[in-house]
Amino acid sequence: MFVLNRTDLHVDIKKSVVVDKKKLNLLPLTMFVVFLLGLQHVFLLHGKDLQLDIKKSVVLDKKTDLFWKFNETNNVAKCYFNNDPVVFDKYEGRAEVFGQNYSLLLKNVQHSDSGDYTAVVSGEKDQKVAEYKVIVQDPVSPVNLTVDSVDSSSDSCNLTVTCSTVDSHISSRFRCDTQNCSQAENGSLKAKPRSSTLIIYLQQDFIICNHSNQVSWKHKTEKITSYCKTLSGKNKRQSHKG
Numbered sequence: 001m002f003v004l005n006r007t008d009l010h011v012d013i014k015k016s017v018v019v020d021k022k023k024l025n026l027l028p029l030t031m032f033v034v035f036l037l038g039l040q041h042v043f044l045l046h047g048k049d050l051q052l053d054i055k056k057s058v059v060l061d062k063k064t065d066l067f068w069k070f071n072e073t074n075n076v077a078k079c080y081f082n083n084d085p086v087v088f089d090k091y092e093g094r095a096e097v098f099g100q101n102y103s104l105l106l107k108n109v110q111h112s113d114s115g116d117y118t119a120v121v122s123g124e125k126d127q128k129v130a131e132y133k134v135i136v137q138d139p140v141s142p143v144n145l146t147v148d149s150v151d152s153s154s155d156s157c158n159l160t161v162t163c164s165t166v167d168s169h170i171s172s173r174f175r176c177d178t179q180n181c182s183q184a185e186n187g188s189l190k191a192k193p194r195s196s197t198l199i200i201y202l203q204q205d206f207i208i209c210n211h212s213n214q215v216s217w218k219h220k221t222e223k224i225t226s227y228c229k230t231l232s233g234k235n236k237r238q239s240h241k242g
């Protein structure tokens, strides 16, 4: 159920960034701004391993080293000319840099690992060769989908449902006539914490409540025709005819 979007881990810093609308809604404005400056966002499930690559070509020599840095001032690892990379004490046993391509691997990421990672080639001048913004997220909390009320007559049926998580909830109304069902109002909410989204929608005969963030989602469904029985009967008759 928890989907780790592994493609996010191998992002090319030269690639143009396509922001889909749904994701954009989830990002605070400040993040959107850095997005425009070409900073790559990497969303990662808590406890997973993070791999950050350098896509630019890097050549080290006697006078040129490479540093992986966290939040500007903390050095994670260092690569020398003709030497094995070294990992600084705070990251000992947890981080690894591959000598052949300078990719950084950070194991078992924690929330405190969220922040900016840069690879800097340091010679006569410093040059940034990779830059990522890493956001570590927990799996979303479970959801409940409850049917609050059903008003049913021979030719219509109105249904109110509520989708809830531990700290937020949304309601939505659905209406069925003799032909079909539709959502009377669209239910969608950015849940607390803002990094997750709660949404209710209708897909064929199913009401779906989906709680999601960038790395995981949980959902519940209810079959609308088990509450609006008049409709399901008529539907069957109708589909026989047609």
Ligand SMILES: *[C@@H]1O[C@H](CO)[C@@H](O)[C@H](O)[C@H]1NC(C)=O
Residues within 6 Å of the ligand: 053, 054, 098, 100, 101, 102, 103
């Ligand atoms: C760098 O090397 C490591 C170890 O061989 C490999 O796992 C990783 O995928 C490589 N990265 C790139 C960008 O090729």
Ligand SMILES: *[C@@H]1O[C@H](CO)[C@@H](O)[C@H](O)[C@H]1NC(C)=O
Residues within 6 Å of the ligand: 071, 112, 113, 114, 115, 116
């Ligand atoms: C790293 O920087 C981010 C902001 O980019 C900040 O939210 C985070 O708390 C910082 N982490 C540490 C451990 O300083």
Ligand SMILES: *[C@@H]1O[C@H](CO)[C@@H](O)[C@H](O)[C@H]1NC(C)=O
Residues within 6 Å of the ligand: 151, 152, 153, 156, 157, 158, 175
């Ligand atoms: C459902 O709602 C519609 C619009 O408010 C109303 O016309 C209809 O009578 C309602 N049906 C039932 C069974 O309450």
Ligand SMILES: *[C@@H]1O[C@H](CO)[C@@H](O)[C@H](O)[C@H]1NC(C)=O
Residues within 6 Å of the ligand: 142, 143, 144, 164, 165, 166
């Ligand atoms: C879902 O419903 C069950 C049973 O009523 C309850 O124990 C649980 O706390 C609810 N969970 C949420 C997220 O509302």
Ligand SMILES: *[C@@H]1O[C@H](CO)[C@@H](O)[C@H](O)[C@H]1NC(C)=O
Residues within 6 Å of the ligand: 179, 180, 181, 182
């Ligand atoms: C519902 O049924 C009516 C009448 O058959 C049809 O015109 C309409 O397109 C249907 N709506 C949906 C959402 O299928």
Ligand SMILES: *[C@@H]1O[C@H](CO)[C@@H](O)[C@H](O)[C@H]1NC(C)=O
Residues within 6 Å of the ligand: 183, 184, 185, 186
């Ligand atoms: C709900 O959203 C769907 C898809 O975004 C749209 O087609 C539909 O018209 C919306 N319904 C209402 C009542 O806003």
Ligand SMILES: *[C@@H]1O[C@H](CO)[C@@H](O)[C@H](O)[C@H]1NC(C)=O
Residues within 6 Å of the ligand: 208, 210, 211, 212, 213, 217, 219
């Ligand atoms: C729930 O939302 C996530 C993220 O948008 C999506 O990947 C997933 O397919 C959705 N699940 C369902 C059952 O709609």
